Amino acid sequence: xxxxxxxxVMAMMLAGASAPSVEPTTGTATLLRPTAVFDGIDGKMHVxxxxxxxxxxxxxxxxxxxxxAGAHIIDLAGDTxxxxxxxxxxxxxxxxxxxxSWDDQVLHEPLALRTARAxxxxxxxxxAGFTSERDLGTEGAGYADVGLKAAIDQGIVExxxxxxxxxxxxxxxAYGPKGFEPGVAIPQGAEEVSGAEQTVAAVRxxxxxxxxWVKLYADYRWRAGEDSRATLSLDEIRAAVGxxxxxxxxxxxxASTVEGMRRAIEAGVDTIEHGYGGTPAIFASMAxxxxxxxPTLAASDASARYRGWTGAEPTPAAVKASRxxxxxxxxxxxxxxxxxxxxxxxxxxxxxxxxxxxAAGMTPAQxxxxxxxxxxxxxxxxxxxxxxxxxxxxxxxxxxxxxxxNISAVRAVRLVMKGGAVVGM
Numbered sequence: 001x002x003x004x005x006x007x008x009v010m011a012m013m014l015a016g017a018s019a020p021s022v023e024p025t026t027g028t029a030t031l032l033r034p035t036a037v038f039d040g041i042d043g044k045m046h047v048x049x050x051x052x053x054x055x056x057x058x059x060x061x062x063x064x065x066x067x068x069a070g071a072h073i074i075d076l077a078g079d080t081x082x083x084x085x086x087x088x089x090x091x092x093x094x095x096x097x098x099x100x101s102w103d104d105q106v107l108h109e110p111l112a113l114r115t116a117r118a119x120x121x122x123x124x125x126x127x128a129g130f131t132s133e134r135d136l137g138t139e140g141a142g143y144a145d146v147g148l149k150a151a152i153d154q155g156i157v158e159x160x161x162x163x164x165x166x167x168x169x170x171x172x173x174a175y176g177p178k179g180f181e182p183g184v185a186i187p188q189g190a191e192e193v194s195g196a197e198q199t200v201a202a203v204r205x206x207x208x209x210x211x212x213w214v215k216l217y218a219d220y221r222w223r224a225g226e227d228s229r230a231t232l233s234l235d236e237i238r239a240a241v242g243x244x245x246x247x248x249x250x251x252x253x254x255a256s257t258v259e260g261m262r263r264a265i266e267a268g269v270d271t272i273e274h275g276y277g278g279t280p281a282i283f284a285s286m287a288x289x290x291x292x293x294x295p296t297l298a299a300s301d302a303s304a305r306y307r308g309w310t311g312a313e314p315t316p317a318a319v320k321a322s323r324x325x326x327x328x329x330x331x332x333x334x335x336x337x338x339x340x341x342x343x344x345x346x347x348x349x350x351x352x353x354x355x356x357x358x359a360a361g362m363t364p365a366q367x368x369x370x371x372x373x374x375x376x377x378x379x380x381x382x383x384x385x386x387x388x389x390x391x392x393x394x395x396x397x398x399x400x401x402x403x404x405x406n407i408s409a410v411r412a413v414r415l416v417m418k419g420g421a422v423v424g425m
Contacts, residue, residue, distance in 0.1 A: 029054045029071040030420070034081035034398055037061065040372035040387040043365040045404055051081060053394040056419040061388055074422075076398045079414050082368065083386055084131025084395030086375035087160070087350050089252075089273055089294045089339025092118040092125070092133070092148065093141040096346050098306045103177040106140035106189045114141050118148055122159025124348030126423060129397040129413040132161040134339065134379055136215045136252055136273065137168035140189045146210030158423070161395075163379055165215035165252065166206045167191040169199065169240065171231035174220045190217065196239035199232070203243040214244040216253045216269070219260030228277075230259040237267040250380060252294075258282055265291060271337055271378055275329065276300070276321045283332035292335040292378045295326040297356040299341035323360045330361065337378050338371035351410045364407040371410075394420040 030053045037049035039061065052060040052068075067073065093114050094105060105114070118141075125133060138145050145164040152159040172194040180186050191206070193199045203214050216237060219228045232240075237253070244251045250270035255261045257277045264272055265285045271292045278286075278293075286293065300322040309316055315323075329336065340353025357367045376386025384393050400412035416423040 029059075029068040031065065031067050031071050031073045032076060032081055032396070032398075033073060034076035034079045036080050036402070037388055038080055038082040038368060038404065039389065040083040040369065041389065043369055043404075045080065045402065049081075051388060051396065053396075053417070053420050056393055056421075058388060058390055058392050058394050058396075060390055074415070076415065079398040079400055080402055080404075080409070081388065081396055081398050081415075082403070083372040083376075083388055084160075084397050084416070084418065085129050085338075085350070085371045085410065086379065086386065087125060087130045087133040087339060087342055088271075088337040088371075088375045088378070089296055089341050090125070090133050090135050090347070090350070091137060091139055091341070091343030092121045092135050092162075092347065093138045093144060094343030095121070096306075097303070097344060102139070102189070107177055107187060111141060111144060115144050115148065118144070119151075119157050119159070121343075121347035122148065122152060122157065122162075124346075125342070125350060126158055126160045126418065127413070127416060128348045128350055129399065129410065129416055130160055130350050131395040131397070131416065131418045132163075132375075132379070132381070132385060133342075134163045134165075134213060134252075134375075136165045136213065137190060138166065139168075139343075140187060142167060143209045149210070160418075161381075161385070163212040163381075164210065165213040166209055166211040168215040168217065169193055169202050169206070169232075170217045170220065171236070174222055174231040175217065178224060190215075193232075193236070196233075196235050199236045199240045200243045203240050204247070207244070207247050207249055212249065214240060214249050214251045216240055216251060216264075218253045218255040218264045219257045220254070228257050228260070230257060230263060232263070234263045234266060237263050237269070241267045241269055250378075261286075265289060273339070273341075274299075274322075276318070276325050278325045278328060280328055280332060283329045283334050286329070287333040287335075290335060292337045292374075293326075293329045294337035294339035295322060295329070295357070295360075296339060296341040296353070297322050297326065297360060298353040299344045301352075301356060302345040323356075326357065326360050326362075335378065336362070336366075336370045336374065338367065338375055351408075354407055354410055358407040365404045367407055368403055368410075 149162040168190040253264040373386040376382040398415035401409040403409040
């Protein structure tokens, strides 16, 4: 990135408007001149397009735009300009399990340490071109994600726009940490419930504390070494969904078993996370209800590598299952979310999921749409984010080369703009 223009614009609030249907906002205009624009709408590259920003908004998109008097011009020759990417499944309060086990993070790391690390993780995520993130649970850090979101929104710290799920909700006895003296109360990585009444109370408690999403675990391992089994009952999930939807909050469900997924689908959840055990019939049901799948390929890939897998054949069963489930979901027409379970692996390397999605059979354009307008749609922010379109917030990323040809180009971030402001790189 050229230092000469970065020093000028990094502290300015930039945005734009020149389409007749968009009311211009105040502020200095900025004209971005990339080689091409991927607008996040039709999956195509638009060579020669430019983008005009004023204030925090995009105000015009297209070829040969008129340059307003006094406008700053940012030359992005050789680069593709695209919507800011959206991480659909992250945990900013976790860090890679080869650095510290999940149990140790939940039980032994002080909340202040975890929060300080989450601040650094948020910064790394934004600078990697992910201008928004759905954080699906603090994993034992309580409601600290609500405070982190506020700090970002107030400009105290640097990070993506957050949608948070706070503590997440699990069936009594089904989560962790485990392995301690029976009867001794051990801090848990999520809020435990038993019965529909307790589940509804937990949903309402978390929403009152600041949850934008409700996160449920429909299945999990009751003991270490066991296979996952359904945990929350259909009545419990249905009660949670009803309470969340009444409050205008969508519901994400961790589910990897056929029965856990079946209950989640029947209860009318909004997204299913992982879905590794999904069958053609299960995915057909998801497609019929337009429930999105977040396949989290990077989580299974990273976990296998922590156990010594080098990427060579034979592929570990869990990695193969994650890839196969994505292919089945695509074949069934399930909407696909881009979310890698960042935190299991390093924040700022979120594009790892996008590369794995392409390797599993999605076209680069399909992956890009999933990470932009697709995630904006499932996160209910498509009226503000996810596309390069007049009137939307100027969350934009420039990457070197053409990501519709080589998805790895999204790792070569040249410029990040959030709300019209260029992020220091």
